[in-house]
Amino acid sequence: MKSQDGLVVITGASEGIGRATAARFAAEGHDLLLVARSGDRLASLADDLRSAHGIVCGVLVADVRDAAALRPALTAALQRRPIAAAVVNAGIGLYGPFARSAWTDIENLLRTNFDGAFATASAVLPLLLAQRGGSLVFISSIIGKRALPYNAAYCATKQGLLGLADALRLEARPYGVHVGVVCPARTDTPFFDRMTYAVPQTTRRNVPTNPPEMVAAAVLRCVRRRRREIVVSTAGKLFAFVGWHFPRLSDYLLYRNVPRPDKP
Ligand SMILES: NC(=O)c1ccc[n+]([C@@H]2O[C@H](COP(=O)([O-])OP(=O)(O)OC[C@H]3O[C@@H](n4cnc5c(N)ncnc54)[C@H](OP(=O)(O)O)[C@@H]3O)[C@@H](O)[C@H]2O)c1
DSSP states (O other): OOTTSSEEEEESTTSHHHHHHHHHHHHTTOEEEEEESOHHHHHHHHHHHHHHHOOOEEEEEOOTTOHHHHHHHHHHHHTTSOEEEEEEOOOOOEESOGGGSOHHHHHHHIIIIIIHHHHHHHHHHHHHHHHTOOEEEEEOOHHHHSOOTTOHHHHHHHHHHHHHHHHHHHHHGGGTOEEEEEEOOSBOSTHHHHSEESSOOOSOOOOOOBOHHHHHHHHHHHHHTTOSEEEOSHHHHHHHHHHHHOHHHHHHHHHHHSOOSSOO
């Protein structure tokens, strides 16, 4: 099966990167299954994509934290349909010193970014293996490759996806299934307005910001070229490169440059 054949399922498709990714794959002629909690936003996006591109676009209103409901619903929706790709994208943020973050907020983050990704992958991967083709793509982050202070739990969830993908890539290879990761740098989406702030973020860093369409193009490239990993943007690549090859320099630069929301 060629990767451009078949349906693309995207979690977190109602906003931001997921929405832009849906539009990108629709423009390539893929049928879609859009997953998120906001039924109204998904329905209106699906209408737009159907009329603009003449594709079949289904909607699954689901909370990725609820594995018991999500897994059978995904399996049922995807059964007996060739799947080109599953994009494991739904995610939320949590900013603030770890020691001052409420456990309920940390738990919610872990359940969304981690459990939600695991539940999605565990529902879709058996279908990909059975059809012997297709892609599973995780949306991590450049701060999953080099963690930032005051984003500890978030970075840990995104680093966890890299480990999951590394192992699954090798498990899936004999079946002809591709597993990839896309690591966006800061992207202009509602993410930062929707994330939980354990303490106010008084000073914002002046960080280069990319449009979500740039991430969507990277996801398409990851699927089409069966790429192992794509770090989005030159600044993102530089950040990850310094973090990996020069960890002490990276520590120093982050210690000096990331504004501290609290005083020791
Ligand atoms: N924006 C950035 O700078 C950036 C950088 C690197 C990585 N990322 C990652 O990229 C992914 C998408 O982020 P984004 O910037 O597009 O954020 P966004 O605009 O806030 O969109 C997040 C999407 O996830 C969905 N979602 C959140 N919680 C969910 C849940 N419990 N169940 C189902 N869907 C849920 C939301 O839909 P509903 O609320 O309708 O459910 C929404 O569609 C995330 O994994 C994020 O960590 C973002």
